[in-house]
Amino acid sequence: MDSPDEIEVVARRLRDGGQRWTPQRRLITAVVFGTHEHFSADELLAMCRRRDRKVSRATVYRMLAVLEAEGFLASLDTGDGGLRYEHVLGHDHHDHMICRTCARIVEFADPDLEQRKAELARRHGFRLVGHELKLFVECLDETCPGRQGRRRKP
Amino acid sequence: MDSPDEIEVVARRLRDGGQRWTPQRRLITAVVFGTHEHFSADELLAMCRRRDRKVSRATVYRMLAVLEAEGFLASLDTGDGGLRYEHVLGHDHHDHMICRTCARIVEFADPDLEQRKAELARRHGFRLVGHELKLFVECLDETCPGRQGRRRKP
DNA sequence: ATTGATGCAAAAGATTTGCAAACTG
DNA sequence: CAGTTTGCAAATCTTTTGCATCAAT
Secondary structure (H helix, E strand, C coil): CCCHHHHHHHHHHHHHCCCCCCHHHHHHHHHHHHCCCCEEHHHHHHHHHHHCCCCCHHHHHHHHHHHHHCCCEEEEECCCCCEEEEECCCCCCCEEEEECCCCCEEEECCHHHHHHHHHHHHHCCEEEEEEEEEEEEEECCCCCCCCCCCCCCC | CCCHHHHHHHHHHHHHCCCCCCHHHHHHHHHHHHCCCCEEHHHHHHHHHHHCCCCCHHHHHHHHHHHHHCCCEEEEECCCCCEEEEECCCCCCCEEEEECCCCCEEEECCHHHHHHHHHHHHHCCEEEEEEEEEEEEEECCCCCCCCCCCCCCC
8 A cells, every 4th residue: 555646646746846756766655655654864765775675865855855855755853963854745734742652753733823823923014924833742651552663863 | 151050960960970070072062052053063073173273082072971960951853864952951851843944943832832742742741751743944035144054964 | 980971983873875776658 | 867866985064982090088
């Protein structure tokens, strides 16, 4: 299941922008839209290599930049030294709660908050072009699942 | 003018915590509290070296970690690859608007926003231990000063 | 005296880049 | 075919670390 729709949308956008559509780009795009996780560049590379042993790390980084520039991908700094990504197509804007106990990332959306953000920027005479809210939290022990994908500075 | 007050507060806290108070630590602390800018590790090193040619980069990084751990310093990822710091003593919590045109960082505070953040975390069954809101904006040309301290990925 | 802090240089981690070869449109 | 993209390895950048030495308590 490669979410053909999204892949095609990306393919067309890149081609329309004069860029080329290669097997690697298709693979990376498929993997990006095939996961619902917040992945790191390295994890993305690993996932891609599971399907094609010889995808280059550089190609993944380059495609990551392209996808982000085209607005298909959003990056999230988890505050513990890790930079993770999530695909954007078809998702409404949302913010994140990041658990400092188990590194779990929970998404949430709050219209009031969004409205207030826009208003604040406006009030300061700026044009809002992006925003990012992170709530660092600690979950209660019962709720907290056995750590998944830990990442701390080495 | 070395803001003696803040320096002493830091000195005492570190000593009380069993750490030592050295000339380097005093210098770094003085510089940190002597600026109102959002500085990078490298800029801090440069500012320190202006006063003492031979402060080590490692010492600056180590002190940065200490100050942050003690809550005297907050770090801010500007989203363009740069990590910057600001001292915290005597400042109320605030968020940031980061201009994508000139890299200027504007601080702002909004009680409603703060309240809502806390409430959202609570509603999700989490204990809020930290939060960070960044609004990426573009300022109008007249307002936008000639770029100051640009920083883009090399 | 002890034990933590410093400085240096080397190490590490993550991302970027130069370049020749391969491939897309 | 012309111009992009890829893969590889080497280069960068930022931050961390090992260790001998120095100095604060």
